[in-house]
Amino acid sequence: MIFRPSHFTAVLLFALFASVVFAITQRNTPKQMMRYGAVSFAAFTGSAIVLSWLMFLLAR
Amino acid sequence: MATSSSKPAGGQKTESSGFQYGPLLAGWLIPGAGHFLQRKWIRGTLLLLSIGGMFVLGVAMQGKIFTGAQNILDMLGLAGDLGSGLFYLISRQLGLGADGAQVTTADYGTRFIVVAGLLNVIAAVDAHNLHTGRKQ
Numbered sequence: 001m002i003f004r005p006s007h008f009t010a011v012l013l014f015a016l017f018a019s020v021v022f023a024i025t026q027r028n029t030p031k032q033m034m035r036y037g038a039v040s041f042a043a044f045t046g047s048a049i050v051l052s053w054l055m056f057l058l059a060r
Numbered sequence: 061m062a063t064s065s066s067k068p069a070g071g072q073k074t075e076s077s078g079f080q081y082g083p084l085l086a087g088w089l090i091p092g093a094g095h096f097l098q099r100k101w102i103r104g105t106l107l108l109l110s111i112g113g114m115f116v117l118g119v120a121m122q123g124k125i126f127t128g129a130q131n132i133l134d135m136l137g138l139a140g141d142l143g144s145g146l147f148y149l150i151s152r153q154l155g156l157g158a159d160g161a162q163v164t165t166a167d168y169g170t171r172f173i174v175v176a177g178l179l180n181v182i183a184a185v186d187a188h189n190l191h192t193g194r195k196q
Contacts, residue, residue: 003120003165010168013117014175020110021179024103025186028196 015044083191087184089145094187107183114176115147123169125157137170143177 005013023037087094091111095104119125125148129135141148151157157173158166189195 001120002122003117004163005121005165005168007164010121010165010172014114014172017110017114018175018179020106021183024106025182 121169
């Protein structure tokens with residue numbers, strides 16, 4: 001089986017899996033886990049988008 | 061003293077004796093197994109799906125599985141890969157993973173495999189903390 005995702009799909013998958021593990025291991029209650037997981041996912045994807053734009057602008 | 065006791069934040073007293081590293085070892089060998097031993101079924105399942113999915117997708121992206129350490133970066137990669145426990149050992153036995161990154165996605169795959177191992181170490185330590193009562 002060969003899987004070739006786009007850059008952004010790879011970012012989304014990475015953010016999803018890492019956020020789930022971070023949420024479960026860093027918080028105690030399900031409510032806190034949901035919140036932490038959502039914030040973590042947004043931070044992963046958001047920072048990837050911001051850094052991508054910065055690198056694009058710096059390379060011009 | 062063979063018996064140790066601790067009081068978790070919830071006020072519930074937990075007593076454990078003997079070998080305390082079962083959940084840590086189980087969690088390292090199979091992602092989520094440490095949580096299954098604590099009867100945390102949902103957490104264990106989510107960890108298994110996340111870490112296992114990340115490792116499998118990394119292999120499917122033709123990521124490299126480190127087998128030896130020629131330089132410091134290989135050594136760090138090998139340390140990360142070893143965190144996946146049985147996933148790593150079985151993959152090596154089956155000869156899965158590419159020898160080197162041939163395409164861009166293979167580089168992502170290599171990172172996915174390494175990070176899956178590192179996340180598994182965090183999950184195994186969490187299972188140990190649940191067992192000792194440091195976390196609820």
